[in-house]
Amino acid sequence: MSGITRRRLVRGGLAAAAGASGLAVAARLAGRYGLIPPDHGGLYGLGETLTYASQRLLTSHSLAREFARSEISKQPFPNPVAPPNEEFKRLAAGNFAEWRLTVSGMVARPLSLSIADLKRFRASGQITQVACEEGWSYVAEWIGTPLVEVLHAAEILPQARYVVYFSIARGWWDSIDMADALHPQTLVTYGMNGGDLPVNFGGPLRLRVPRQLGYKSVKYITRLAVTDDLKRFGKGLGSAPPEGGYAWYAGI
Numbered sequence: 378m379s380g381i382t383r384r385r386l387v388r389g390g391l392a393a394a395a396g397a398s399g400l401a402v403a404a405r406l407a408g409r410y411g412l413i414p415p416d417h418g419g420l421y422g423l424g425e426t427l428t429y430a431s432q433r434l435l436t437s438h439s440l441a442r443e444f445a446r447s448e449i450s451k452q453p454f455p456n457p458v459a460p461p462n463e464e465f466k467r468l469a470a471g472n473f474a475e476w477r478l479t480v481s482g483m484v485a486r487p488l489s490l491s492i493a494d495l496k497r498f499r500a501s502g503q504i505t506q507v508a509c510e511e512g513w514s515y516v517a518e519w520i521g522t523p524l525v526e527v528l529h530a531a532e533i534l535p536q537a538r539y540v541v542y543f544s545i546a547r548g549w550w551d552s553i554d555m556a557d558a559l560h561p562q563t564l565v566t567y568g569m570n571g572g573d574l575p576v577n578f579g580g581p582l583r584l585r586v587p588r589q590l591g592y593k594s595v596k597y598i599t600r601l602a603v604t605d606d607l608k609r610f611g612k613g614l615g616s617a618p619p620e621g622g623y624a625w626y627a628g629i
């Protein structure tokens with residue numbers, strides 16, 4: 378069966394099942410196609426499954442909206458965060474020359490990359506919006522290298538299903554599926570609005586995931602882990618936010 382036909386069938390089937398025979402059937406169908414998010418077990422689990430599955434079936438190749446240069450926010454609003462810890466301060470004092478992003482897990486070539494190394498990968502820019510779940514948002518230009526470039530350099534294995542990313546700030550970690558990890562707008566970001574990425578906005582290195590809410594764009598990233606199973610990370614919910622009641626999948 379061709380991909381298109383299968384997708385159409387699944388899409389029709391999901392909608393029909395949700396309408397006619399109840400949500401549980403739709404969720405089971407989503408499960409058949411591997412579209413169950415890692416935080417599907419809680420109070421909102423069924424809703425999470427339906428949101429994730431239908432987004433992936435309908436819009437897995439869609440682009441986050443990009444804005445005109447004139448729409449860049451004059452006063453972008455950073456969620457105030459203190460410099461995360463002593464280790465961060467030490468690295469900042471050295472102009473982040475010692476900052477490393479490591480890539481491990483299901484890769485043939487584990488990597489340890491400095492900011493200078495990352496700047497040698499293909500660069501990409503985007504003018505996109507950061508939207509916080511609390512309601513505010515701003516538009517900025519982000520410069521970095523598409524995550525897919527880093528994943529190619531690390532030679533990810535075909536079984537890989539997720540990329541988990543960790544901040545130097547304790548407690549901040551998250552993950553995305555391959556649809557987002559390989560997406561051209563998912564950016565390992567080191568620049569903003571024409572300069573280096575400021576510390577307030579996650580500098581020296583932040584993962585921008587513009588197709589999802591702001592909390593997926595974790596600041597101060599130091600480690601990527603490629604995996605086929607999110608169960609072995611944290612409480613097994615795919616990221617830190619679901620441990621506090623937020624969704625793992627936060628597509629916009």
Ligand SMILES: Nc1nc2c(c(=O)[nH]1)N[C@H]1C(S)=C(S)[C@@H](COP(=O)(O)O)O[C@H]1N2
Nearest residue numbers: 454455456509544546549591592594595596
């Ligand atoms: N390390 C780290 N990353 C983080 C946060 C944080 O507090 N620490 N806040 C998140 C949340 S909830 C949002 S909405 C965005 C805010 O991005 P901004 O500060 O650029 O506005 O960053 C996300 N990434």
Ligand SMILES: [Mo]
Nearest residue numbers: 509510591592
């Ligand atoms: Mo947020």
